[in-house]
Amino acid sequence: MHLKLHQSHIKKESHITVSGSKSESNRLLLLQALYPKINISNLSDSDDSHVMQKGLSGHFDVVDIHHAGTAMRFLTAYFAMQAQKEVVLTGSERMKERPIKILVDALKNLGADITYMENDGCPPLKILGKELVKDKVTLNAHVSSQYISALLLVAPKLKNGLELTLKGEITSVPYIKMTLSLLEQIGVDTTFKDNIITVTPKPSLDKTIDSIVESDWSSASYFYSIVAMSSMGTKITLSSYKENSLQGDSELASIYQQFGVQTSFKKNTITLEKISEVTLEKDIELNLVNCPDIAQTITVTCLGLGLSCYLSGLHTLRIKETDRLQALKTEIKKLGGHINITDNSLKLHASNKLIRNIEINTYNDHRMAMAFAPLALKTDILIKNAYVVTKSYKAFWDDLKTLGFKISQ
Numbered sequence: 348m349h350l351k352l353h354q355s356h357i358k359k360e361s362h363i364t365v366s367g368s369k370s371e372s373n374r375l376l377l378l379q380a381l382y383p384k385i386n387i388s389n390l391s392d393s394d395d396s397h398v399m400q401k402g403l404s405g406h407f408d409v410v411d412i413h414h415a416g417t418a419m420r421f422l423t424a425y426f427a428m429q430a431q432k433e434v435v436l437t438g439s440e441r442m443k444e445r446p447i448k449i450l451v452d453a454l455k456n457l458g459a460d461i462t463y464m465e466n467d468g469c470p471p472l473k474i475l476g477k478e479l480v481k482d483k484v485t486l487n488a489h490v491s492s493q494y495i496s497a498l499l500l501v502a503p504k505l506k507n508g509l510e511l512t513l514k515g516e517i518t519s520v521p522y523i524k525m526t527l528s529l530l531e532q533i534g535v536d537t538t539f540k541d542n543i544i545t546v547t548p549k550p551s552l553d554k555t556i557d558s559i560v561e562s563d564w565s566s567a568s569y570f571y572s573i574v575a576m577s578s579m580g581t582k583i584t585l586s587s588y589k590e591n592s593l594q595g596d597s598e599l600a601s602i603y604q605q606f607g608v609q610t611s612f613k614k615n616t617i618t619l620e621k622i623s624e625v626t627l628e629k630d631i632e633l634n635l636v637n638c639p640d641i642a643q644t645i646t647v648t649c650l651g652l653g654l655s656c657y658l659s660g661l662h663t664l665r666i667k668e669t670d671r672l673q674a675l676k677t678e679i680k681k682l683g684g685h686i687n688i689t690d691n692s693l694k695l696h697a698s699n700k701l702i703r704n705i706e707i708n709t710y711n712d713h714r715m716a717m718a719f720a721p722l723a724l725k726t727d728i729l730i731k732n733a734y735v736v737t738k739s740y741k742a743f744w745d746d747l748k749t750l751g752f753k754i755s756q
């Protein structure tokens with residue numbers, strides 16, 4: 348369904364409760380399947396977490412994880428070590444193009460039995476679960492951190508634990524650290540020094556562990572963009588967040604200062620407030636290798652504010668839900684923006700006029716829909732297949748209506 352967003356002003360003050368982080372949720376769901384004494388609260392209600400739960404339920408021989416990258420990668424490692432269980436792991440047409448060879452090779456080196464059912468290097472996979480007894484493996488760390496997290500999550504259940512050696516520049520490091528922190532929280536010993544990660548075995552938990560998922564910072568990014576494009580004094584309070592987050596996207600709090608947005612942490616909330624107009628002497632320059640999921644949000648914020656930006660560290664965007672660099676370029680050009688892309692960066696040139704009533708294609712990518720929505724503060728815009736947002740943020744359009752956005756079909 349397409350949604351028409353009519354140019355809107357939002358309320359001066361609003362409060363939104365955002366669902367749990369899908370990254371934390373999908374890690375904890377896998378850990379809970381391995382260690383049933385884990386209780387999880389504030390679990391993400393995203394499609395990606397639902398397919399993860401369904402996959403882990405053990406009720407299906409063919410598991411379809413649709414568009415969920417984390418579910419695909421994490422479940423590959425999980426099923427590879429479930430002795431005597433055979434599972435076919437598949438996904439959407441796009442998932443069948445998203446590479447998984449680095450992870451499959453690493454698991455095979457540990458002794459796993461995995462075969463490609465269509466194209467080499469991509470899902471669907473046929474996985475015949477086995478006990479994995481080897482404990483050392485080397486893999487390329489530049490393509491996706493999800494391969495590394497997948498191995499780390501199952502590592503404490505391997506007989507001898509695991510030692511991972513990472514080759515090349517490590518991408519999306521905060522996601523690896525999040526995985527290690529969650530392992531530490533349940534009492535697993537880990538080390539991460541230079542390019543070597545170790546995980547010691549932990550056959551079971553002695554006591555029940557209650558884990559509370561922090562709300563999703565990537566989802567919060569759209570509110571940062573909205574406040575940045577709103578009038579002075581506009582405030583949005585979001586719950587439940589904390590200052591010492593495991594999520595790399597919490598970098599938003601410092602990044603958006605340059606767009607005049609101040610973040611205050613109070614109890615379990617953050618309040619975003621527009622406190623100054625943006626007066627920049629030079630272009631915004633950011634390396635987003637640690638937080639790739641907020642690249643689209645930041646680019647559209649700059650477009651809406653008529654600012655130039657140069658964003659680097661974006662090589663992983665090419666293999667996400669869509670080729671996000673290409674998608675950004677196509678849609679921004681339709682709006683009248685000037686943008687150049689390379690394989691790992693983008694340059695947006697400042698322009699002051701947005702073309703009205705443009706139809707934004709979303710390419711089955713939730714973040715294309717959500718990143719462009721804040722432009723409704725500047726112009727009328729139509730978001731095609733708007734319900735792609737449910738991949739990570741079910742209530743997105745309702746929450747925008749709560750803020751005061753005028754939305755119709």
Ligand SMILES: O=C(O)C1=C[C@@H](OP(=O)(O)O)[C@@H](O)[C@H](O)C1
Nearest residue numbers: 370417491492493519522640663
């Ligand atoms: O581990 C995770 O939860 C994620 C890791 C990142 O992927 P890459 O490591 O492939 O960049 C990120 O883009 C994705 O949304 C979630």
Ligand SMILES: C=C(OP(=O)(O)O)C(=O)O
Nearest residue numbers: 414415416417640667668
């Ligand atoms: C890239 C993303 O997800 P995944 O890789 O898990 O599909 C995302 O949510 O932006």
